[in-house]
Structures are given as structure tokens and as C-alpha cells.
Amino acid sequence: MRSIAILAATWIVCTGLAHGAEHAPGWGCGGPPDLQDGWTVTAPEAQSVTPTVLCEMGDGVAAGHLPEVDSILVVRHGVLVYERYFNRPHTLSYDAATRHVGNSMTKSVVSLLLGIAVDRGLIKDLDAPVLSFFPEFADLRTPEKERITLRHLLTMTAGLNASVSAQMLSRDHDPDRHAFEQALAREPGAAFEYSNLDTEIIGAILEKVTGKPLDVFAIDELFGPLGITDVDWYRRLGNQRAMSSNGLSLRPRDWAKLGQLVLNRGAWDGKQLVSASWIAQSTSPQVSAPKSFSYGFQWWLGHSAVRDHTVAWTAALGFNAQKLIVIPEYDTIVVFHASRESVQMVTPEIELLNRYILPALL
Incomplete structure (x- = not known):
């Protein structure tokens, strides 16, 4: 029993060291810290999000088995439930305090x-x-x-x-x-x-x-x-x-605030910053766009098929796969940032959305 305890303790220490580059102390596999920046934070399961699916996604990104991104944030019911940063050689080191360019x-x-x-x-x-x-x-x-x-x-x-x-x-x-x-x-x-x-x-x-x-x-x-x-x-x-x-x-958390503003129909902290009617017009299909997209007023409108269900979303998209995705049906915001050039502006982060984040919500 003593041997087993020693081996278990050693495994815990080594695992913590191995993942130290991706997880700040106390974050677990993407649990966000409370930075007193206007966001309420909880564990994913407190907002009906399956944490094991998000952990699998983050570990796959960190190991290089999934599309490479610099950061992923998930907000559910106005609460930040997942936040993870991925640092690699020859790239900037990203964390919650570091700005990320949004491009378009x-x-x-x-x-x-x-x-x-x-x-x-x-x-x-x-x-x-x-x-x-x-x-x-x-x-x-x-x-x-x-x-x-x-x-x-x-x-x-x-x-x-x-x-x-x-x-x-x-x-x-x-x-x-x-x-x-x-x-x-x-x-x-x-x-x-x-x-x-x-x-x-x-x-x-x-x-x-x-x-x-x-x-x-x-x-x-x-x-x-x-x-x-x-x-x-x-x-x-x-x-x-x-x-x-x-x-x-x-900062990624601030990009998420802009998404939450849209999800709130222009309201923030009890104040209407942008009218609900403008948000509705902006995020409604105004014209057809390539690759099965519609376009509103400078916002993209797309959809994902998950478990025989079509989920509609609105997004701000930028070169190098910068994405702020608003999913009204599930009261959710997702933010992706990446430094590497994507083959297309839409991929590869939509794969992470479809394979992991949306199933975690469902």
C-alpha cells in the first residue's frame, strides 16, 4: 500500500509538471481562475457543460492531435466555464492577460x-x-x-x-x-x-x-x-x-464580452449599449455568402450539424482563424484565437466546435 501511495503521489507531481505550460495553478483542465474582471467563473458542470469532453479537446490540442490554436474560451449562461491557453516553441506566450489580434x-x-x-x-x-x-x-x-x-x-x-x-x-x-x-x-x-x-x-x-x-x-x-x-x-x-x-x-476574455453583449441583445450590466433592434438586424441574414454562409451587417451566420440537430450561430471571423462565435440556442459564447495561418478562414476551429464544444453542451 505504501508503494502504491508513493507511485500515485509521484504520478500526480509529474503530471502537474508536464501540464504546467498549459494550466495555471488551480485551473485543472481548463477551469478559469477568478480574475475580478467582470466575469463570473464556475466549473463547466455547474452550467450543464460536460467537462470531460472539453478536457479531451484541450489535451488533444496540447498534444498536437487536433487543430493548433492559441486559446479557447467557452461562456455558458453568462458564466466563463472553460479557458485554456496553448504555448508552443517559436510563438508568443499567451495567457488571460495577453491581448490577441482579431484581424477581421x-x-x-x-x-x-x-x-x-x-x-x-x-x-x-x-x-x-x-x-x-x-x-x-x-x-x-x-x-x-x-x-x-x-x-x-x-x-x-x-x-x-x-x-x-x-x-x-x-x-x-x-x-x-x-x-x-x-x-x-x-x-x-x-x-x-x-x-x-x-x-x-x-x-x-x-x-x-x-x-x-x-x-x-x-x-x-x-x-x-x-x-x-x-x-x-x-x-x-x-x-x-x-x-x-x-x-x-x-484580451480573449474581452473578445468574449463583445460576444456576450450580442447574446444579451445589446445590454450589459443593466444598460442598453446597443439597441436590441440593431443587434437583431446585424445578426439576421441579409445576403447569401460563400460556403453556405449568410451575412448580416458585418457578421457571419453559419450552422453546425451535431447529433442530427442543426445549431445556428453568428460569428465575427478573422484571418488566421480568429473566431468569436455566438450560439443563442445554447446561450453560449466561444472564442478561438490562433497564430498559424489556416487553409481557409473557416477551418479548422469549426472542427473543435462541432466535435467537442457543441457535444459538451448537448
Whole structure:
């Protein structure tokens, strides 16, 4: 019996050391610590989430048997139930205190900011011509460009030349004029085409109607009320405006707060930050998009088939597989971050969602 006890103790110590890189003390296999940052934390089973399935997923990621990610967070019923970080050689070391770039997840945040402007009456009509916000570009008006509306920009159906990249705009000292100088690629409203340019014009309009820099407006009206204090909007256009299509970097727990805001229909801590009607419009299908997706107002809408059941979700998606996924049916938020380039923007983290996280909820 003494030998067995000694062997058991040795196994516990060695196991703890072996997993020390992934688990902070007391975390178990993904149980989040209480950091006093606005999140209530509990064990997964307290929110009807099967912990063994999440443990299997995390251990598979850590061992290299599953898609490689930097972090996974799961929020159920407004409570943080799972949080795990995966550090590998030759990558940054991530933890709960480290910001992670969201890449094009930034676009969905800009949609929330536009909703705030609409709620305040700063923008009265989504179907107003976009060029009405830019009287200084009277010389660029054509009958075709006059038909572009703010709604078209939100749904990426403006018909602008999508080949004008964010990298090009970052060197352009007058990116807004450059955007409207381009010949249209198609009739406004005719079809979806993913475009950084559409979102950059939304950012320009926001600065015009609010009278504030985009990143300052975000801090004052969104991040501040959410208790998000560690913000870096590190990418800029040539005119020094914060990029609307890219560049926002937040801690994973703060990305999750944005998802919870959407799940709460725009409410946070008893205050309506964004109207429920804007959240409903933004996260409803407005136009068909590739790969069985729909698109709302800068939000993606997808679905997963699990156990003969189709689960609908809304997501902010970014390059290198950054994902903020809102699952209303199960009152759940999932956040993925990754540093390695994915073959496609959608994969491989959806495999983790479908094979592990959704079954853990069911």
C-alpha cells in the first residue's frame, strides 16, 4: 500500500509538471481562475457543460492531435466555464492577460459602433447614398456610385473594387477619395463580395457623424462600459485613422464580452449599449455568402450539424482563424484565437466546435 501511495503521489507531481505550460495553478483542465474582471467563473458542470469532453479537446490540442490554436474560451449562461491557453516553441506566450489580434473580427466591432450611432440618431437612414456623407467628393459622383448606400457597405454588396487592399490604404494619405475613384466592379446590391474597402468607408462615416476618432468613440461608447481597458488598435490608414477592417487587439476574455453583449441583445450590466433592434438586424441574414454562409451587417451566420440537430450561430471571423462565435440556442459564447495561418478562414476551429464544444453542451 505504501508503494502504491508513493507511485500515485509521484504520478500526480509529474503530471502537474508536464501540464504546467498549459494550466495555471488551480485551473485543472481548463477551469478559469477568478480574475475580478467582470466575469463570473464556475466549473463547466455547474452550467450543464460536460467537462470531460472539453478536457479531451484541450489535451488533444496540447498534444498536437487536433487543430493548433492559441486559446479557447467557452461562456455558458453568462458564466466563463472553460479557458485554456496553448504555448508552443517559436510563438508568443499567451495567457488571460495577453491581448490577441482579431484581424477581421474588427469589422463586427465596427458594426456595433455603427449601431450606436444609428441609435443616437446620428445616422437616420441606412439607404441614404453613401456619397451624401462625403460632399467633398462631388467631382467623383456618377449615377452608378450615387446608388451605393450604407446598407450596401454593411452587407458587402456595394460593388466597389475589392482589390483595393487594406495594405494599399495604409499607405494612402487620402484613402476615402481613393476608394471612390475606383470604377465599380458590379452594380450596387447585386452580389456579396468580401471587401475591406466597404468597412473602411463605414469607419470614415462614423468619424464624420460622431466627430470623434473611431478608436476614441469605441473606448467611450463600447469598451469603457464593458470594462475593457487593455485595447490596442494597432493598424492605421495612411491618414492615421484606425483601420475599420482590421487591427483591433483585445484580451480573449474581452473578445468574449463583445460576444456576450450580442447574446444579451445589446445590454450589459443593466444598460442598453446597443439597441436590441440593431443587434437583431446585424445578426439576421441579409445576403447569401460563400460556403453556405449568410451575412448580416458585418457578421457571419453559419450552422453546425451535431447529433442530427442543426445549431445556428453568428460569428465575427478573422484571418488566421480568429473566431468569436455566438450560439443563442445554447446561450453560449466561444472564442478561438490562433497564430498559424489556416487553409481557409473557416477551418479548422469549426472542427473543435462541432466535435467537442457543441457535444459538451448537448
